[in-house]
Amino acid sequence: MSDDINKAKSAILRNIPSIDSLLKIPKAIKWLKEYPRNLVLKALRDAVDTKRTELLSGEAHSVTLNSLISLANDRLTAHTSFSLRPVINATGIVIHTNLGRAPLCKSAIDNAAAIAAGYSTLEYDLKSGRRGKRYTHVQSILKDLTTAEDAFVVNNNAAAVFLCLIAIAKGKEVIISRGELVEIGGSFRIPDIMAHTGARLIEIGTTNKTHLYDYERAITDNTGVILKVHRSNFQITGFTEEVGIDEVTALARKSNITAMYDLGSGCLADLLPYRMHDEPVVKNIVKKGVDIITFSADKLLGGPQCGVIAGRHDLIEAVRTHPLARMVRVDKFAISALEATLMEYADADKSFKNIPVLKMLTEDIREIKKRAVRLASGIKGQTTGHMEVKMISDTSYAGGGSLPGHEFSTYAVVIKPEKQTVNELEARLRCSNPPVIARIKVDSLVLDARTIFDKEVKTIIDMSKSWCAT
CATH class of the missing domain: 3.40.640.10 (Type I PLP-dependent aspartate aminotransferase-like (Major domain))
Known part of the structure; x- marks a missing residue:
């Protein structure tokens, strides 16, 4: 029985396209026009090596051309993207050390x-x-x-x-x-x-x-x-x-x-x-x-x-x-x-x-509420039937080793997913483009409007539909 399995694996491995043949498909030809050749080669080799490992370990039982190209595309995106990237800070922590502290004026x-x-x-x-x-x-x-x-x-x-x-x-x-x-x-x-x-x-x-x-x-x-x-x-x-x-x-x-x-x-x-x-x-x-x-x-x-x-x-x-x-x-x-x-x-x-830090720390709570209302309404319209969305009053903090003990009244949008876990939703936001960094509260995701800039509200609303994808 094991011999039959090994023979089947060997047959599948032999059918994995060579790098030379992959370079001739339309998608790869397009990549070669947009990116350095060495990065395209690296992405294709990474995809082939990954699929080969999955076959040998039993994680996968077949390899399609589409799956190889999709994986190579992910690798190429990773190789050609900046590691230091802008994010949307929806945590409510104004001077967030992990997110670069003070945004500049x-x-x-x-x-x-x-x-x-x-x-x-x-x-x-x-x-x-x-x-x-x-x-x-x-x-x-x-x-x-x-x-x-x-x-x-x-x-x-x-x-x-x-x-x-x-x-x-x-x-x-x-x-x-x-x-x-x-x-x-x-x-x-x-x-x-x-x-x-x-x-x-x-x-x-x-x-x-x-x-x-x-x-x-x-x-x-x-x-x-x-x-x-x-x-x-x-x-x-x-x-x-x-x-x-x-x-x-x-x-x-x-x-x-x-x-x-x-x-x-x-x-x-x-x-x-x-x-x-x-x-x-x-x-x-x-x-x-x-x-x-x-x-x-x-x-x-x-x-x-x-x-x-x-x-x-x-x-x-x-x-x-x-x-x-x-x-x-x-x-x-x-x-x-x-x-x-x-x-x-x-x-x-x-x-x-x-100065953004001073503005966020001292902003009129009514302005924060307006932003939260727009955000909640927009997300609710994009995610109907997939998530429970509501606005709540909450608490923000200065962060960054500043103003300990001071709590700032704020308004936030709370999202409770119905067809995925809150951790899965948090990961989707974190891995989106641009990444949205939120916080989890019990079984819901919280987007604090204090640290979300006005110009970012529409961006979050536009991308929220993709949070429902299965």
């Missing part, structure tokens, strides 16, 4: 595109006709917005903290409250960062309570920095106490040591009118006398991935001239996008309208 996109298209004044001074410095393009505007004496930019906030500590605290003691020994994304921890800077970590207080006398008792002749860390990605509530930045800076000044504040998510806009009371504004912290401050540009600021360092000129100069500064420098794309984003803050009202 139009002026930042336009400026970065203009700089990318040709040559630029990245390190060229037009007035003198000599070599310039890349950081001057954002230095002045950062000084204006933060009210700091000087400013510098590196590739992210972890690098900003690291560079500051190695430049101003190497071989010295750095005092920090135990309640502020945070861990940021990717398991980067403040103690680990500090250990590699050559500074000595001095922990004070307890997890939930730190007093001013804890700082005072820890100061020695070798103390270089008192480091405050804003808990931008978590909260400690209940029986707690911490020392305010006013008292810390006063103590540091009296003791002739540096007061440093890592703000993490860093906010340039005043969110107080929007009831986000506990998020410190960078310029307000600088005015309290902090010597050096670090924060991200791609979180609440709403710009490209960067780490901003602002503060006293002598400290910024020490950071700027440190040998490691070049290793964490930003490129022309980040600088061009950052400069344009910062310019939006010249007009406070415009910044909340033009």
Whole structure:
């Protein structure tokens, strides 16, 4: 019996078309006109190898020309598509780390595109006709917005903290409250960062309570920095106490040591009118006398991935001239996008309208509801009889290690499939073009209208009919 099966398999294997013969069919000839020959060959070979393996393992019992071409087409699409792709964020998480954090404002996109298209004044001074410095393009505007004496930019906030500590605290003691020994994304921890800077970590207080006398008792002749860390990605509530930045800076000044504040998510806009009371504004912290401050540009600021360092000129100069500064420098794309984003803050009202992160966090709930109504109505019209579609009130979050504990009222579209599982539906949306990233809630799929742009509503509606295909 087994011999008969093997003979049957051998016969089928012999009937699998050769690559040369596949290259002569109309579809392959069309591919050769559109794609490089080596990619077409790779797609066909992958398809043939896959089908051969399925036959030998018993997963398949026959091979048709159509199935080979279909598989080769999928492979060719994969080989010729970008891996880094735009997606529609329907999760309700505004600063979604996995989805690229802050979407850029139009002026930042336009400026970065203009700089990318040709040559630029990245390190060229037009007035003198000599070599310039890349950081001057954002230095002045950062000084204006933060009210700091000087400013510098590196590739992210972890690098900003690291560079500051190695430049101003190497071989010295750095005092920090135990309640502020945070861990940021990717398991980067403040103690680990500090250990590699050559500074000595001095922990004070307890997890939930730190007093001013804890700082005072820890100061020695070798103390270089008192480091405050804003808990931008978590909260400690209940029986707690911490020392305010006013008292810390006063103590540091009296003791002739540096007061440093890592703000993490860093906010340039005043969110107080929007009831986000506990998020410190960078310029307000600088005015309290902090010597050096670090924060991200791609979180609440709403710009490209960067780490901003602002503060006293002598400290910024020490950071700027440190040998490691070049290793964490930003490129022309980040600088061009950052400069344009910062310019939006010249007009406070415009910044909340033009910078996507600020707009999404503060958008009128009535506008979100209108978008959700359109979305629900459109999807329901395309999927009648296949899915239960309704609009609900729900909750969104800032995300990206920002505004912990803040919940934002929102409206979402809930889809409950009737002829497939919710996981199958989620996968269909995730693998669509463009991909739609949603979240699952019990046995339904949730599309949060807060993070869906107006221009994306029609796109989602148009593609929703394909979600019903069996």
